[in-house]
Structure formats: structure tokens, C-alpha cells
Amino acid sequence: xxxxxxxxxxxxxxxxxxxxxxxxxxxxxxxxxxxxxxxxxxxxxxxxxxxxxxxxxxxxxxxxxxxxxxxxxxxxxxxxxxxxxxxxxxxxxxxxxxxxxxxxxxxxxxxxxxxxxxxxxxxxxxxxxxxxxxxxxxxxxxxxxxxxxxxxxxxxxxxxxxxxxxxxxxxxxxxxxxxxxxxxxxxxxxxxxxxxxxxxxxxxxxxxxxxxxxxxxxxxxxxxxxxxxxxxxxxxxxxxxxxxxxxxxxxxxxxxxxxxxxxxxxxxxxxxxxxxxxxxxxxxxxxxxxxxxxxxxxxxxxxxxxxxxxxxxxxxxxxxxxxxxxxxxxxxxxxxxxxxxxxxxxxxxxxxxxxxxxxxxxxxxxxxxxxxxxxxxxxxxxxxxxxxxxxxxxxxxxxxxxxxxxx
Ligand code: ADP
Ligand code: ASP
Ligand code: MG
Numbered sequence: 001x002x003x004x005x006x007x008x009x010x011x012x013x014x015x016x017x018x019x020x021x022x023x024x025x026x027x028x029x030x031x032x033x034x035x036x037x038x039x040x041x042x043x044x045x046x047x048x049x050x051x052x053x054x055x056x057x058x059x060x061x062x063x064x065x066x067x068x069x070x071x072x073x074x075x076x077x078x079x080x081x082x083x084x085x086x087x088x089x090x091x092x093x094x095x096x097x098x099x100x101x102x103x104x105x106x107x108x109x110x111x112x113x114x115x116x117x118x119x120x121x122x123x124x125x126x127x128x129x130x131x132x133x134x135x136x137x138x139x140x141x142x143x144x145x146x147x148x149x150x151x152x153x154x155x156x157x158x159x160x161x162x163x164x165x166x167x168x169x170x171x172x173x174x175x176x177x178x179x180x181x182x183x184x185x186x187x188x189x190x191x192x193x194x195x196x197x198x199x200x201x202x203x204x205x206x207x208x209x210x211x212x213x214x215x216x217x218x219x220x221x222x223x224x225x226x227x228x229x230x231x232x233x234x235x236x237x238x239x240x241x242x243x244x245x246x247x248x249x250x251x252x253x254x255x256x257x258x259x260x261x262x263x264x265x266x267x268x269x270x271x272x273x274x275x276x277x278x279x280x281x282x283x284x285x286x287x288x289x290x291x292x293x294x295x296x297x298x299x300x301x302x303x304x305x306x307x308x309x310x311x312x313x314x315x316x317x318x319x320x321x322x323x324x325x326x327x328x329x330x331x332x333x334x335x336x337x338x339x340x341x342x343x344x345x346x347x348x349x350x351x352x353x354x355x356x357x358x359x360x361x362x363x364x365x366x367x368x369x370x371x372x373x374x375x376x377x378x379x380x381x382x383x384x385x386x387x388x389x390x391x392x393x394x395x396x397x398x399x400x401x402x403x404x405x406x407x
Contacts, residue, residue, distance in 0.1 A: 001166040002124075003028060006038040006134060006156035010173040011230035012076050013043035021230060022083035024171075025129060029089060034124045036163065038134045038156040039080060041072025046135075046149070062107035063143060066136075070096070070144045073133035073152070080131050091129040094119065096136040096144070101155065103137030103145045106285060110137050110145035111213065112158045120163065132159065153214035161221035168218070168225050169236075170210065175229035176237035177202075177209055180253040184388045185395045191251075193238045198251045198343060201377055205341040206256025215239065249353065250344035250398040255391045257338045257384055259289070260312040261369070263304040264319070266329030269296035274303060277326060280318055286311045290339070290370045290381055300329075304370065306381065309335055337369065338387035341379040342394055354378060360397040366390050 005028070007021050029035045040046075049068050053060050077093035084091040099120055103110035123130045134152025137145045147154050153170055160168035177199065178188040194202075196219035203212035209227060218225045218239060228236025267273050274293065281288055286307055294302040307315050312335060319331055347353045357378055361368055366389065370381035382390050 001032075002034045002036070002163060004036045004038065004156050004160040004163065004165045004168045006152060006168070006170050007040065007230055008152065008170075008172045009040040009043050009045065011171055012039055012080065017230075018076075018079055018083050021171075022080060022087060024230070025080075026084060026087055026089050029129050035129050036120065036124070036159060036165070037080065037129065037131045038152055038159060039073060039076040039131060040134050040152040041069075042076050042079075045072040045075070066107045066144050066146045069146050070133070070136040073135050077131045077133050084129055084131075089129060090127055091131060092123050093131040093133075094123075095133045096155075097138050097142070099132055099159075101137045101158075103139055103147065105139040105141070105143075105145065107143075107145055109148045109285070110139065112137055112147065112154065112217075115158060115162045117159075117162050120159075147213070148211070150208050150211040151213070153211040154217065157214040157217045157221075157223050157225065160223050160225075161217055166224065168223050170214075170225065170227045171230035172209065172227065173230070174209065175232060175234040176227050177207075177239070177252075179251065179399045180391055180395045181207065181209075181255060184255055185253070185392050187395065187399075189399065191237050192235070193240060194251070195345075196239060196241060198345065198376075199239050201343040202252045202254050205254035205343065205377065205379065206258070206339065207252065207254040210239070249346040249350055250342045251346075252343050253391050253395045253399070254341045254343065255338060255387050256341070257387060258308045258310065259306050259337050259339050259381070260309045260315075260333065260335040261304060261306050261337050261381065262312075262315060262319070263302060263332040264326070264328040264330075265302045265332060266300045267303055268327050269299050269301040273301075273326075277303065280322055280326075281307075281315060284314065284318060286315055286318075290372045290379065292370055306337070306339070306370070336384045337381055338384045339379050339381055340387055340390045340394065341377050342398060343377045344398075345376050347376055347378070356397055357394060360393045361390055364389055364393045366393075 081091045081093035100116040102114045103112050134155040176190045180188040182188040200215040203210045203215050225239040226236045289306045291305045366386045368380045372379045
């Protein structure tokens with residue numbers, strides 16, 4: 001079998017972890033498999049590198065940030081190869097440049113476009129274990145890019161798709177995908193299977209157990225994807241086209257704390273105002289999430305929206321630069337907010353979900369600041385301090401009490 005195994009930062013945090021993972025890799029190799037391994041940077045390395053950069057230049061260009069952040073993954077692949085060498089097995093570590101992992105040019109948030117896998121295939125044919133840097137790519141100028149936080153999952157799935165791997169195993173510090181982050185909700189339940197679509201929603205709404213683009217790619221190329229623990233042999237969660245789960249009204253709850261809210265007060269109440277605002281942001285590749293527009297009073301209105309905290313500073317700078325053309329009177333901001341979302345295909349046909357959700361937050365005295373709904377999800381914006389409790393009460397209401405969808 002050809003197997004792609006990805007290990008996240010906490011799984012390779014120190015020498016002991018690296019040796020444990022090296023054993024897992026070698027065991028699979030000795031069983032006769034071709035093994036390709038994708039690694040993240042060790043432990044908190046990526047955060048530490050960001051801090052280091054901030055000490056020197058808090059406004060560093062994204063290109064130079066990518067040059068710096070990509071070094072974290074390069075360290076872990078070399079160290080892992082050394083651990084496997086020490087065990088006496090043939091191994092080679094490679095970075096994105098050596099593996100031709102071509103991406104778009106958007107530094108800090110690039111997308112993989114193409115991988116030419118000859119080098120990897122040659123190494124496998126020569127009986128080598130191949131250890132590859134996650135998270136990084138190269139653009140058409142051969143500059144280093146990174147794929148966004150958590151992007152090593154996407155490197156692994158893209159490689160699995162391109163190599164035609166039999167399975168792509170994502171090893172992490174939990175033993176699978178749960179109905180909510182088990183660190184936030186103690187009663188979260190492990191799922192044996194989840195569909196690509198539901199996993200994609202959960203990942204996009206903040207369940208960082210998988211990078212959302214990795215799920216998108218897995219669905220597109222029908223990659224056999226498994227999430228499992230690097231610490232135990234427990235069976236993981238299979239992510240697949242059709243999951244055999246009870247038809248629950250809600251399949252999961254996700255919390256996203258990487259959210260900032262911005263309100264523009266006193267905008268002109270005329271056609272084109274929202275267009276002007278959001279096209280300015282989209283030109284700078286800033287994604288806007290929740291949006292609320294107030295009912296106009298006399299000839300003005302207010303628009304509130306959320307962006308990621310990573311984009312907050314840049315968004316404010318753009319708004320200030322364009323104050324005259326946008327014509328608002330005041331900007332109000334809040335970076336201590338979080339988004340709590342419930343996901344479930346069963347919601348589309350059930351009208352009671354929103355009411356139940358608000359009952360749960362009302363009973364817990366949690367103030368809801370913004371709301372957004374779609375066919376299979378409802379998101380609430382709450383104060384960050386209330387977010388974990390909101391997830392807990394919502395999870396309790398929908399999942400622990402086992403409310404099933406009406407057919
Ligand atoms: P890695 O470093 O291995 O990539 P991450 O920290 O990126 O690990 O992702 C694993 C973490 O995702 C878990 O420790 C858990 O706290 C969090 N998580 C969030 N939502 C979920 C969920 N629904 N199921 C499992 N884990 C989740
Ligand atoms: N090291 C990167 C990060 O911390 C990529 C990853 O872990 O997937 O975001
Ligand atoms: Mg991750």
C-alpha cells in the first residue's frame with residue numbers, strides 16, 4: 001500500500017515524540033508499505049517564529065514572513081529523518097522546493113496548484129521513506145509560500161491525491177473528530193465516520209482538527225481520509241462521501257475565536273455603499289464573514305461585519321484610508337468576540353432549530369451579537385468570554401439529549 005501519514009506539531013514536539021513517531025513510521029514501512037510522511041513544525045514553533053518577527057518588525061511583509069515560517073517545517077523533517085536514520089532505515093527529507101509543490105502567489109494563504117511527484121516516486125522506488133515539509137509551497141517565481149495556519153493537513157491530502165495513495169492518515173493529539181472540540185465540551189462524542197460535506201462545514205467554521213482546504217481536496221479527489229491519535233492505536237474517524245451515522249438534527253458544534261467585529265456608523269443610506277466597502281476589502285483579499293446592516297434612520301445606516309483577527313489591522317487601515325469616499329462618521333471595533341456554530345444536514349428541513357438555539361443561550365444568560373443562517377448551519381457571534389459556555393449549552397441541547405431529525 002502507498003500511505004501518506006501526517007503528524008501535527010504536538011505529535012513531533014520534542015525528541016521523545018519524534019522517536020515515537022519514527023517508530024510508527026518504521027513499523028508501517030516494515031509491513032511492506034510505501035510511506036510518505038508530512039510534518040508540521042514542532043510544538044509551538046510557528047507561533048514562536050511569529051513572535052520573533054513581531055519583535056523586529058510588526059509590519060513585516062508577508063513574503064518575508066513566509067520565508068521565516070517555512071523554516072519550522074524544515075527543521076522537523078530533517079530531525080525526523082535523523083531519527084529514522086538512527087534506527088537504520090533508508091529515509092530522505094524533502095522541502096516544497098524539492099518536491100515541486102507549486103502554489104498560488106498569495107503569501108501566507110497560498111493554495112496548492114500542482115505537484116510534480118517524480119522525485120517522490122523515485123525515492124519510493126529506491127525504497128526510501130520520504131519525509132516532506134507540510135504547510136509550504138513555492139510560487140511561479142520560486143518564492144516560498146505558506147498555505148495558512150493548519151495548512152499541513154492540506155499538504156498531506158494534496159500529496160495523497162496526486163500520488164494516488166491508498167489512505168491519508170492525519171495523526172493528531174485527539175483520537176478523531178468529535179461532535180465539538182473535546183477540550184471545550186467535555187461531553188463531546190467521537191464520531192466513527194463523518195461526511196466530507198459536514199466535515200468541511202465544521203472545519204470552515206473553526207474546528208481546527210482539519211484544515212478546511214484539506215477536506216475540500218479530499219472530497220474533490222475522493223481521498224480516503226482518516227483522523228487518528230499519534231499517542232494511541234485507537235480507531236480514528238473516517239471522513240468519506242456518505243457517512244453511516246444516525247440522522248441527527250445537528251452533527252457538530254464549532255467554535256472560532258479568530259474573529260473580530262467592525263461596525264461602520266453613519267454610512268450614507270444609498271445604493272452602492274455596501275458594494276464600495278466590500279469591494280475595497282476583497283481587492284486586498286480580506287474575507288468578510290458575518291454581515292449586518294441596520295435599518296436606515298433619516299439618511300444614514302450602519303454596517304457591521306466580521307473578519308479574522310489576522311486581517312483586523314489591515315482592514316482598519318483600509319477603512320481609514322478610504323474614510324472620505326466611504327463617508328462614515330465612526331468605526332467601532334471589538335476583537336474579543338467569537339463565533340459559535342451548529343452544523344447539521346438535518347436542519348434544512350426543521351424549523352425549530354433557531355428557537356432551540358436561542359433558548360439555550362437565553363437560559364445561560366449569553367448575549368448574542370450577530371446571527372447568520374444557511375441551509376445546514378447557524379452561527380452566533382458572542383463575547384469571547386462566553387464562547388466555550390455557549391458551545392457547551394448548545395451541544396447539550398442538541399447532541400447530548402440526542403434530538404433526531406424529523407424525516
Ligand atoms: P495538529 O497540530 O495535530 O495539526 P491541531 O491543534 O491543529 O493539531 O488540531 C487538533 C485540535 O483540534 C485538537 O486538539 C482539538 O482541540 C481541536 N478540535 C477542534 N474541534 C474539534 C473536533 N470537532 N474534534 C476533534 N478535535 C477538535
Ligand atoms: N505549522 C503550521 C501552523 O502552525 C502548519 C500546521 O501546523 O499545519 O499553522
Ligand atoms: Mg492542525
